[in-house]
Amino acid sequence: MSCWLLAALALWAASGGDSLPACNYPPRLLCSSWKIAVACQVEKLCPKFYHHPQAANPVSLSLYYESLCPACRNFLVTQLFPTWVMLSDIMDITLVPYGNAQEKNVSGKWQFECQHGELECKGNMIETCLMYQLKDLDHSFPVIFCMESAGSVVENLEACLQVYAPTVQVAEIKSCVTGDLGNKLMHHNAQLTDALNPPHNYVPWILVNGKHTDALQARAQSALFRMVCELYTGEKPDACKDEGLSPNASEDRISLN
Numbered sequence: 001m002s003c004w005l006l007a008a009l010a011l012w013a014a015s016g017g018d019s020l021p022a023c024n025y026p027p028r029l030l031c032s033s034w035k036i037a038v039a040c041q042v043e044k045l046c047p048k049f050y051h052h053p054q055a056a057n058p059v060s061l062s063l064y065y066e067s068l069c070p071a072c073r074n075f076l077v078t079q080l081f082p083t084w085v086m087l088s089d090i091m092d093i094t095l096v097p098y099g100n101a102q103e104k105n106v107s108g109k110w111q112f113e114c115q116h117g118e119l120e121c122k123g124n125m126i127e128t129c130l131m132y133q134l135k136d137l138d139h140s141f142p143v144i145f146c147m148e149s150a151g152s153v154v155e156n157l158e159a160c161l162q163v164y165a166p167t168v169q170v171a172e173i174k175s176c177v178t179g180d181l182g183n184k185l186m187h188h189n190a191q192l193t194d195a196l197n198p199p200h201n202y203v204p205w206i207l208v209n210g211k212h213t214d215a216l217q218a219r220a221q222s223a224l225f226r227m228v229c230e231l232y233t234g235e236k237p238d239a240c241k242d243e244g245l246s247p248n249a250s251e252d253r254i255s256l257n
Helices: 003-014 034-039 070-090 118-134 137-149 157-164 170-178 180-194 214-231
Strands: 059-065 091-097 102-106 109-113 205-208
Touching (some): 059 070, 070 091, 070 137, 070 214, 091 118, 091 137, 091 180, 102 180, 109 118, 118 137, 118 170, 137 157, 157 170, 170 180, 205 214
Parallel strands (some): 059 091
Antiparallel strands (some): 059 205
């Protein structure tokens, strides 16, 4: 006897055997029709009547950027963070602050030169240390958003921590920024950036589900929220449904090829 029939019999026995409405059918007929399955309260045990949706992989987005790059800041503040707030359950985000920086090893320690100067190197390091110290993007991303949306990225660290991560001490972040840990973390960002294939030639540089194309980049920078909704292959969250997306939107509108 199949597993679902055994489960149906167990459910019927547990209920006392006679409390199920109008269930006078032999086990082999319990899933023969929807009416019988409902009468015997076993519809969820009948494969042809009950669909168990498979969990879908989240849409992954990796942002390679610079903390003082105007285009990077605009994308992070106006597209990425608002989309993540609404769709964090179906997104995986990776932030890599480095961009067009250069590094060289001097006496066993890495030195960095950034496109927008020393202040940008400091901003990159602060945001890298924030992600390391706070561990979870749920905690670090609001702080980074706060910094990037402020007039001065670097000078607003303390104020943004007070709002979004009040238990974190500024001294902990500064220790990371000026110490060996921050140096190693930034070198890792350099390695991640140098390993991009195809290599990046501008910032922000955006990967969607591990891929970069001009079309994906342009779509992400103009309509990221809708793009994520369309690419997600699982059941759409309510926020996506409010956009009026069809069930087959992920198949119809965007190609990752």
